[in-house]
Amino acid sequence: MKRFNFSLQKVLDFREFEKKQAEAELGKAVAEETKIQSTLDMIAEAHASNVRTADSMKDLSGMLAAQNYFRLLNQQKEEAMMSLAQAKVLTEEKRDAMREAMKNCKALENLRDKRKDAWKKENYKAEENEIDDIVTSKWN
Template sequence: MKRFNFSLQKVLDFREFEKKQAEAELGKAVAEETKIKDNLDTIARSYAENVRAADEAKDITGMLAAQNYFRFLNQQKEEALISLAQAQVITEEKREKMRDAMKNCKVLENLRDKKIAAWKKENFRAEESEIDDIVTSKWN
């Protein structure tokens, strides 16, 4: 019985390598997006904490400092939202690249599976033919 040989195995290996790279890139993009979301959460918590402190401020300098800090937090929030939008676009591009890589691998894997099934069927027929020949030769 001859050994199975898939002629496109090198192409499949390369596509699997591309898929792993796409997975890594997608992971990095998602991590960056999560980091920005965490930064936005931190800004929101800081804003909420300082609202209470601003309400308790009795003098004008405390109120001005709180107002300036809120302006600073709003500026940081706007920058983070812009970064988040950019990160989401990049993440979606990486997801699309990942889908394409997975699709390319799946096509070759399906082709390989069909070829393996055909190879097994052919080997089974060849073995049956040999067994029939052996049995027939013993009877003659």
């Protein structure tokens, strides 16, 4: 019995490679988004701790320094929010690319599976015919 040979195997291999690349790119985009989110969390924590220390300050210079620090934190927060928005857009693009790569790969895998099933049925029929011929030749 001859071995199953899928004629589009090289295309399927290439599509699987593209899928792995898309997974890696999506992972990088999600990591960048997570990094920006952690930066925002650190800014929020710094803001909260500065509020606690500013409430206990009595001198004017300390209050002015705290106010300037609040402005800096707000500026950093705005920049991080813009970066986060861009990262979310990029992540969504990478997710779409990943879905497309998975869809292309799945279509070829389904085609391969259908052809393999047809090949198995054909070989099973050929084997049955061969066995029938052997049995029939023994009786004759």
